[in-house]
Amino acid sequence: MAPKVLISDELSDAAVQIFRDRGIEVDFQPKLGKDKEKLAEIIGNYDGLAIRSATKVTAALLEKATNLKVVGRAGIGVDNVDREAASKKGVIVMNTPFGNMITTAEHAIAMMFAVARQIPEASASTHAGKWEKSKFMGVELTAKTLGVIGAGNIGGIVCDRAKGLKMKVVAYDPFLSEEKAEKMGVEKVELDELLARADFITLHVPLTDSTRNILSKENLEKTKPGVRIINCARGGLVDEAALAEMLKSGRVAGAAFDVFSVEPATENPLFGLPNVVCTPHLGASTTEAQENVALQVAEQMANYLLDGAVENALNMPSMTAEEAKVMGPWVKLAEYLGGFIGQMTDEPIKAINITYDGVASKMNLKALDCAVVAGIMQKANPDVNMVSAPVIAKERGVQISTTTQDKSGVFDGYVKVTVVTEARERSIAGTVFSDGKPRFIQIKGINVDAEVGQHMLYTTNKDVPGIIGKLGTLLGDNKVNVANFTLGRSAAGGEAIAIAYLDEALDPKVVAELEKTGLFQQVKPLEFTVA
DSSP states (O other): OOOEEEEOSOOOHHHHHHHHHTTOEEEEOTTGGGOHHHHHHHGGGOSEEEEOSSSOBOHHHHHHOTTOOEEEESSSOOTTBOHHHHHHTTOEEEOOTTTTHHHHHHHHHHHHHHHHHTHHHHHHHHHTTOOOTTTOOOOOOTTOEEEEEOOSHHHHHHHHHHHHTTOEEEEEOTTOOHHHHHHHTOEEOOHHHHHHHOSEEEEOOOOOTTTTTTBOHHHHTTSOTTEEEEEOSOTTSBOHHHHHHHHHHTSEEEEEESOOSSSSOSOOTTTTOTTEEEOSSOTTOSHHHHHHHHHHHHHHHHHHHHHOOOOSBSSSOSOOHHHHHHHHHHHHHHHHHHHHHHHHOOSOEEEEEEEEEEGGGGSOHHHHHHHHHHHHHTTTOTTOOTTHHHHHHHHTTOEEEEEEEOOOSSSSEEEEEEEEESSOEEEEEEEEOTTSOEEEEEETTEEEEEOOOSEEEEEEEEOOTTHHHHHHHHHHHTTOOEEEEEEEESSTTSEEEEEEEESSOOOHHHHHHHHHTSOOSEEEEEEOOOO
């Protein structure tokens, strides 16, 4: 029986035809995504669901999706899909991360021109029959300094276009290496320097815990007087209320926003202010981009439903159906190893070295590589998937190398991951036990036997009596319940590590209290999604 796909949002006719040409039955109901009840009634009839942003794929909907195998999002953002619920149901979630890069970058450049020359206000004035030529004095872009926050796919295109406009480009991106910056023809700087030097600032980062409010009131006060700020990335990156006050005072000369902290944005502190250009999240809204992502998602879903090929999946690596049966636990191990090091590493990563030993060396190493790199980079960009992660790492100049070797120890096989930064090297190794559960077996060269927990606290200290007791006491005093401890040390009196398994995420205040004791060289809470 031919697979059946439901398209519940607007998709191009050409995309619909791709499914039909491949022998897949298609039900094209582009308005259905807004009718939650009707969608829930019929979703159980389909193997695939192709969507844009209107359809909400919730845990409740997935419970009704008894036959669903894949959700394909035509676009990059998957905020409307419950990925955790989809993973638990065995439903693959795909997106199209590269289809609208140029379009979004061009919109940022267009917004920069618009705010530099006050084009929307001048247009409205002229349409009103006024001739206020002296009122709309603008500034040139030539020879100005553009500060780019986030020099990945879209940010990199903006850098390239800005250089063509003869602008001086400085970039802040923790994953951008000096070598890659030099190749791009931009100057890599820290955030404070960018804020102080830039005449225009444009943001091109995802919304994460580390980027949320990156242009806070405090950071906005560090900007160059007369700066103009463009945000075509994500709402929530800028303190909109603080920016509004600085626009009113003249401290900031202008702003151009395509995204807002609350959308749809029917009211906002920026609305109605002079020299503020606002558009309704149009970054990806061009004919070409919409066609590209629609065609791409149709091809990806057809390839999976007919051939078992996985492309641009957010919750599964690229691999064949046969490989998935054997590799599943090893893929999770690779993700956990990368996630451990990613959460431990705050400075820019220059290289990622992966060693595969024994049975691990005979597997689909590309899929395992992708899982490791995705795990490392998801701290900075939760939208990274196992296909796009190596591309993003390469764009940032991160060198990825792999080594294979025959069985060399007591385990049938293991994976060891080492990251290299300017300051240090950090490594961790793990294996899959006979019960199919991934385990950490070595951290910083110290042998351990550590399960993966949802909430973990990692500490290092000098191996002297009483440290673990004091750690337990401090946690207990703060009403933190410890389910288990794993300990390891290099030698008596040497370096020691401890991993505490907690019932819930650790309050940052407790971390600060532990650090203040002076007992620990490192205190790091770690979070993992454990199936």
